[in-house]
Amino acid sequence: LERTLLRAAHRHSRAALVFLDLDGFKAVNDRLGHAAGDTVLQTMADRLRAGTRSSDLVARIGGDEFTVLVQDLARADDAALVARGLLERMAEGVTLDDEELSLSASAGISVFPEDGSDALTLMRHADLAMYRAKQEGKNDYRFFITVMSERARERMALLDGMRAALERDEFEIVYQPIVRREGGVSLEALLRWRHPELGLIAPESFIAQAEESGLILPIGSRVLKAATRFAATSLPPGVRVVVNLSSREFLQPGIVGEVEEALRTSGLSASRLELDLSESTVMTGNAEVKERLLRLRGLGIELALDDFGTGFFSISHIRELSFCRLKVDRSLVAGLPDHVEHAMQVEAILVLARSLGVEAIAEGVETVAERDFLEERGCAGVQGYLVSPPLDTEDALAFLEGRGAG
Ligand code: C2E
Ligand code: MG
Numbered sequence: 001l002e003r004t005l006l007r008a009a010h011r012h013s014r015a016a017l018v019f020l021d022l023d024g025f026k027a028v029n030d031r032l033g034h035a036a037g038d039t040v041l042q043t044m045a046d047r048l049r050a051g052t053r054s055s056d057l058v059a060r061i062g063g064d065e066f067t068v069l070v071q072d073l074a075r076a077d078d079a080a081l082v083a084r085g086l087l088e089r090m091a092e093g094v095t096l097d098d099e100e101l102s103l104s105a106s107a108g109i110s111v112f113p114e115d116g117s118d119a120l121t122l123m124r125h126a127d128l129a130m131y132r133a134k135q136e137g138k139n140d141y142r143f144f145i146t147v148m149s150e151r152a153r154e155r156m157a158l159l160d161g162m163r164a165a166l167e168r169d170e171f172e173i174v175y176q177p178i179v180r181r182e183g184g185v186s187l188e189a190l191l192r193w194r195h196p197e198l199g200l201i202a203p204e205s206f207i208a209q210a211e212e213s214g215l216i217l218p219i220g221s222r223v224l225k226a227a228t229r230f231a232a233t234s235l236p237p238g239v240r241v242v243v244n245l246s247s248r249e250f251l252q253p254g255i256v257g258e259v260e261e262a263l264r265t266s267g268l269s270a271s272r273l274e275l276d277l278s279e280s281t282v283m284t285g286n287a288e289v290k291e292r293l294l295r296l297r298g299l300g301i302e303l304a305l306d307d308f309g310t311g312f313f314s315i316s317h318i319r320e321l322s323f324c325r326l327k328v329d330r331s332l333v334a335g336l337p338d339h340v341e342h343a344m345q346v347e348a349i350l351v352l353a354r355s356l357g358v359e360a361i362a363e364g365v366e367t368v369a370e371r372d373f374l375e376e377r378g379c380a381g382v383q384g385y386l387v388s389p390p391l392d393t394e395d396a397l398a399f400l401e402g403r404g405a406g
Contacts, residue, residue, distance in 0.1 A: 001119040004057075004071055005112055011072075015112045016079035018068040019126040020048070020086065023104045023138040025064035036096050040103065047089040052082070066105075067126075076111045076143075083107045083141040091139060106133040107141035115144045155209065161195070162206060162215050170194050171219060173226055174390035177399055178242070178361060180381040185405040186240035186274065188383065189227040190390045191219070211248045220249045221258060228266035228273060230393060235272075239405055242274040244306065247281035256295045263299070270300035274324075277303060279311035282321055290321055297322040304361070309349055319356050326353055328374075330364020330384070337373040350377045 001017070008015045022044065029037040041064065048058045048066055057069040070082050091104040108130025116122040125144040133142040165171060172194050175187040193201040210216040224243055231241035249255060263270055275296065282289050282305070297303060305318065308326040318326065328349055337343045346362075353360035362374045365384030374382060388399055 001057075001069060001122075004069055005117070005119060005122075008071070008112055009117075013071075014073040014076060014114075016070045016073055016076070016082070017110045017112075017122045017126045018070065018079065018083050018086065018141075019108045019123075019130040020066045020068065020090070020105045021107075021130055021134065022064035022090070023106055023134070025103065028101060028103070032096065032099075039096060040094055040101070043094050044090055044103075044105075047092075048086060051086045051089045067123075073111070076114060076145075079109050079111055080141065080143070083109055087139060087141060104139035106130055106138050108133055108144065109141055110144040158206060158209050159213055159215070162193075162210060162213075162219070165193055165195070166215070166218055166222075168196075170196070171222060172392075173223060173230075174392055175230075175241075175396040176383060176390040177388045177396070178381050178383040179387050179403075181375055181379075183403075183405070184238065184381075185400060185403060186242055187231075187235070187396055187400075188242040188276070188390075189223055189230075189244070191223055191244075192390075207246065211246050214248065216246050216248050217252060220246065221262075224259065224262045225266070228262045228268045231272055232266040232268040234393065234397060236400060236405060237272075239400060240272045240274050240302070241268075242276055242304070244276045245281070247278070250277060250281050250292070251289075256292060256299075259296060259301065260299060271302070274302040274304055276306040276327070278306045279308065282317070283311065285317045285321060293321045293323075307363075309345060315352065315356070318358060323358055325359035325361055325380070327383075328360060328362045328379070330362075333362050333364050333370055333374070333384070334366075336370045338369075343373070346374070347377055350374075350379055354378055 004015050025037065025040065028040055041060065044066065045058065045060060048068060052058055052068055052070070055071050059067045061067050068082070068086065070079055073079060087105055087107055094101045094103060108126045108128065110116060110122045110125035110129060112122060115125045129142040129144040129147050132147045133140050136142070170193055172192045173189045174192055176190055178186045178188060191203050193206060195201050207216070210219055227241050227243050231239070235241065263273065282293065293303060302324040303322060305323050305326040307329040309332045310329045328346060332342050332346050335342055336346060350360050359380040360378070361381045361383065362379050363383050365371050365374065365382040365386045367386060371382050371386055391399060
């Protein structure tokens with residue numbers, strides 16, 4: 001493959017990589033045995049060889065996956081002709097012990113140089129295109145370029161949607177309680193997008209894109225303003241509000257000023273605001289990050305390390321960077337205490353938190369067993385469906401009232 005690419009680059013010609021994967025091969029193996037499976041693979045290999053020129057390369061790279069390297073293509077579209085021809089041959093029935101099997105294959109195509117300039121990239125891209133062909137109905141081919149432009153289109157649509165959502169004010173905040181063992185409650189502000197057609201959308205589906213495009217900045221600044229305003233006007237003085245800051249927001253130079261501004265305009269005292277930062281955001285622990293964290297802490301805001309236990313955070317940084325608490329990631333909480341590995345890790349994190357003098361909070365607590373395990377080991381508070389799902393403002397206030405929090 002590498003030699004072919006080199007030559008193609010030299011001659012300014014194209015080459016295409018066609019990944020072919022049999023549809024339904026596993027069933028043949030399972031039902032008729034491996035000898036029958038071998039015969040099918042040999043038959044398919046013969047057909048592939050018969051359907052290609054002698055200068056092309058046919059290979060079986062594993063299982064029921066074949067690769068065809070087509071050389072000296074005049075146009076990228078010619079690869080489609082080759083792929084279609086091969087798929088037709090492969091879809092012809094195979095007769096085995098008087099039984100007529102109907103099999104087919106799915107193909108993914110990547111073209112040199114458009115879809116990649118090296119062997120590894122081209123293989124990855126052909127594989128991705130093949131996967132898409134499988135997903136979308138089998139016995140067909142997809143070009144990597146089409147797969148990519150579909151993605152690009154989806155991305156564009158999402159971005160347009162978010163811009164419109166900002167204009168139309170479609171972003172909302174729900175509040176999820178965090179309940180302390182000794183009774184205190186804080187509320188974490190969690191973003192929701194009320195899409196006119198799709199209904200309520202959780203951040204997983206759009207936060208990454210919002211980060212990448214920078215749209216998280218206007219969106220996040222709204223969250224900050226709305227959450228501080230809600231806390232100042234509606235929450236009892238003993239209840240703190242928690243706001244998540246993504247790395248893009250935290251690393252933006254004006255962030256400390258923006259937080260100060262939100263506190264000033266809302267009239268919320270700094271001690272009632274907590275900021276959630278993820279491990280990856282502060283991981284570098286460089287001087288600038290440190291300085292910014294200290295300034296925020298200096299305002300009197302509490303800082304929490306979110307999703308703790310999923311990254312490679314250096315323990316020595318926790319106190320040095322002035323964190324007040326760490327939030328044990330919900331992936332580690334799941335299945336306690338029976339999940340032995342999680343149990344060990346969580347136990348270690350709780351010991352660590354205690355020895356560093358920071359508070360530990362657990363996220364995603366869904367069962368009594370999980371909560372008991374955590375609280376018996378000194379976890380200061382829990383958040384999760386066991387206590388309460390995220391709530392709209394009205395329900396959040398009712399929740400606080402019900403608990404007599406304030
Ligand atoms: P996070 O800060 O770790 O928030 C906790 C997430 O866990 C929330 O998901 C919450 O709904 C979910 N959760 C709570 N209890 C349970 C439970 O018992 N089981 C399970 N399986 N999940 C539970 P959500 O609201 O979808 O938020 C996801 C992430 O999006 C948040 O993770 C946070 O990192 C980010 N995010 C949310 N709102 C904002 C925002 O306003 N700004 C920024 N920058 N990020 C936000
Ligand atoms: Mg959080």
